[in-house]
Amino acid sequence: MPLAAVTTDPLGWISISACLIVGFFLLTKGADWLVGASSQLAKRVGVSSLVIGLTVVALGTSAPEIVVSTIAAADGKVAISIGNVLGSNIANIGLVLGMSALILPDILHTKLTKRDGVWTFVALGLLWWVSSDHRIERWEAGLLLVGFVGYNAHLLFTGREEILEEEAEHEGHYHHPVPLLLAGLVSILVGAKIVVVGAESGALRLGISEAVIGLSIVAVGTSLPELAAGVGGALRGEGDLSVGNVVGSNIFNLLAVVGIAAMVHPFQPENEPAEAARALEHAFDRALGVDFYVVLGFSLAGLLLPFAGGERGARTKGLFLLACYAGYIAWLYLGAR
Template identity: 45%
Template sequence: MPLTLFLFIVGVGLLVGGAELLVRGASRLAGSFGVSPLVVGLTVVAFGTSAPELAVSVQASFDGRSDLAFGNVVGSNIANILLILGLAAVVTPLVVSRQLVRLDVPLMIAASVLLYLMALDGSISRVEGIVLFIGVVTYTTLLIRYGRRETALARAEAGIESAPPGGPWVANAALVAVGLGLLVLGSWWLVNGAVAIATALGVSELIIGLTVVAVGTSMPEIATSVLASIR
C-alpha cells in the first residue's frame, strides 16, 4: 500500500509537470508562428490544463476500466466548478464577463445535459463519442475565429502588424514532446495506483475516479485559477 500511494502521488506530480511543460511549449510554439496570445489562451492553455484528465481517461479506457474513465471526467468537472472556482473566489472575488453568462455557461450546461442523456442507457457509444468530439471542435473553431477577429481589431487600433516571436521552435517543440511523455507516464502510474487503492479500500473504481483521481487530475486547473485570481 505505501508503494502504491507513492506511485499514485508521483503519477499526479508527473501529470501536473507534464501539463505545465505542454502548455508552456505549445504557447511559445504558437507564438513563434504568429498566433495571438488570446487565441493561445482560448485553446492551448484550456486544453493543456485538461490534458491530465484526457491522459488518465484514455489510459483507463484502453485498460477496460470504464468506471474510472467516466468517473474521472465527471468528477473533474464537478471539481472544476465547486472546488476550483470556489477556491479562486475565496482568494478574491471573480468578475464574470457577459460572454461567459450568455454563451459559455449555457453551452457548458447543455453539454452536461447531453452527456446525461447519452449515459441513460448505461454506455457512451463510438457514435456518441464522435458527436461529443465534433461539438468541442466546433466550439474551439468558433473561439479561434472570435479571438482572431478581436485580436486583429486590437492590433489595427494599436498600429501593430504582427505578433512577437515566441522563441526557437525546436526548443518549444521539445517541451511539448517532454510534456506529452510525462502525461503518458503519469497517467499510467496514476491509473494503476488508483485501481490498487480502490481494491485495498474495498470501494469501486467509479468512486475513486469521482474523488481522488478527479481532484488529482484537476491540479493544473487549481494552480492556474488560483494564481490568475491573485494576479
C-alpha cells in the same frame, strides 16, 4: 477500524510512498512546462491564453478520461465509462477550480465569454438527449464528436478576435514551446498514473473497499492532470489558462470522451449479455437520475459563482466549491456503504 486491519509491511509502504513522491513531482514539473509552453504558444499563434486552455491544455489533460472510459466501454463496463466522465467533470469544478481559487483568488473573475457558457450547456444537453433512451448508438456518438469539432472550430475562429485586457508577465521564455508542451503533457499523464497506482494500493492496504476507491480515488485520479495544470496556471498567474483548462476539459469529456467510447463500443443493452444489459440499464438510470443533475449543479456553480458578491471573498468561493465537492464525496461514500 481495527489496528490489525492496517497493513504495515515497510517495503509495501516504501513503494507506495515512492510512487506518490515521484508521481507528484512529475505532475508538478509537467504542469510547469505545460503552462509555460502554452502561454508562449498562445502568443505565437495569436490567440488568447484562455483559448489555448480551452483547447490544447484541456485536450491533453483529458487523456486519462479517454483511456479509462474507452477501455471500460470496450470491456462492457459502461457504468465506469459514464461515471468517469461525470465524476471527472464534478472534480474539475469542485476540486480543481476550488483549489486554484485559493491560490489565485482572481481566477474566479476570469472573463469567460458567453460562448463558453453556452457551449458548456450545449454539451450537457446533447449528452442528455442522446442517452435519454438508455442507449448511445454509433451515429449518436458521431453526433457528439461532430459537436466537439464544431466547438473547437468556433473557439479557434473567435479566439483570434479576443483581446486580453491584461497580459501577465511570465518567467522564462521558451524558444521551442511545442516540444516542451508535449513533454509537459506526457509528464502529467505518467505522473497521474503513478499517483493513482500508489493511492489505490495504499487505500487497499488500509482496508478501504474497492467501491469507495472507484468512486473517489479513481475519479479524482483521472482529474489529476487538470488539477496539476490548473494549480500550475494559478501559481504562474495564468488565471485564464486555469479556468479555460477546467471549462474546456469538461466540454471535452461530455462530447469527445463519451463520443469516442461509444464509437468503440456502442452503449446498446440489446447487444449485451443479460447481466451486462441489466448493468447498462442501471448505469443509465443512475447517470440520468442523479449524476447528471449533480454535474449540472456544479457547472452552474462554476459559471455563476464569479458573479456572486462581486470580486470580494474570492477565496471564500473557492472554499465553497471545495466544501461542495467534499460533501459530494461523503455522500458517495455513505451511499456506497
